[in-house]
Amino acid sequence: MAQYKFDAVKRYSLSHQVVEKLIELVNSGQLKSGDLLPSEITLMKQFDVSRPILREALSSLESMDIISRNPGGGKFINKKIGSTPFRAMLSISMDNIVAIIEARMSLEVGLVMLAAEKITNEEIAKLEETIEGIRENIDKDYGRYDIEFHKTIANSANNPVLEGMITSLLLTHEKTNSLIEFREPKLTIAHHESILQALRERNPTEAAIQMHKHLTFVKDKILKGLEHSQKEN
Structure with a gap:
């Protein structure tokens, strides 16, 4: 599996900051439409967050149609991600x-x-x-x-x-x-x-x-x- 350049998320961060980090990976081209996301364990370690925080972030990305569930397991970047940038920005600014x-x-x-x-x-x-x-x-x-x-x-x-x-x-x-x-x-x-x-x-x-x-x-x-x-x- 390809290695991605992650920055750890500070412990006081909320789940939407994980959302922001994953969106940055897409914007930088490290994650592309159709790519399978790393496992939850890998993401938890890379972002230095708990499973509940990670799952809340993934759920937000899924509701925005940025990621989708893979029938064979795992999640992947939606091929239509280009149609939902406003939802991504809105998620980051929800507060x-x-x-x-x-x-x-x-x-x-x-x-x-x-x-x-x-x-x-x-x-x-x-x-x-x-x-x-x-x-x-x-x-x-x-x-x-x-x-x-x-x-x-x-x-x-x-x-x-x-x-x-x-x-x-x-x-x-x-x-x-x-x-x-x-x-x-x-x-x-x-x-x-x-x-x-x-x-x-x-x-x-x-x-x-x-x-x-x-x-x-x-x-x-x-x-x-x-x-x-x-x-x-």
Whole structure:
């Protein structure tokens, strides 16, 4: 088996730092698409980490489609790794909540402007269904309908590069929304309906204004929850 040049990971590191090291090996060309990863024991020794930390890192890489399981055993670098660089960067920055929120705001405001020009009647109907889903689950967990609303807009922009980026960002939805201390579903519905109306009218400027208003509302709630969480710790 080929020998790779590893740097040990410091003991206080989290699993995402192992993810970063493995991504560096790919970026440097030491690991290539289709290559079989060294055994877990080898990786544990080379990175100087425990098995749970290593497995958490490998699980993250697998969820990002950077590595896949080999039917014959072991894991290998995905041959489509080039399609998921944004997920890799996002994994490394998962603890930077502010950066994630800013990235999402910048991306979605632009996406909704494209969507206003390209959205189909079928996609309009799908957005209506997600709003109804929130309304019917107003006292329950309506998160999946919220995510579906934003994913539908991303898909309707009909841009595979931007779609891949927002899909990756929406993977952080559960983590960021867990910081929100209290829900205001009626306001969420009102914001979504305003965005939807601008899309119905095929008005990019108004769609951008309404999306920015909605995401600013979400950002303020998340940052307030983050501030309280940090004070408690």
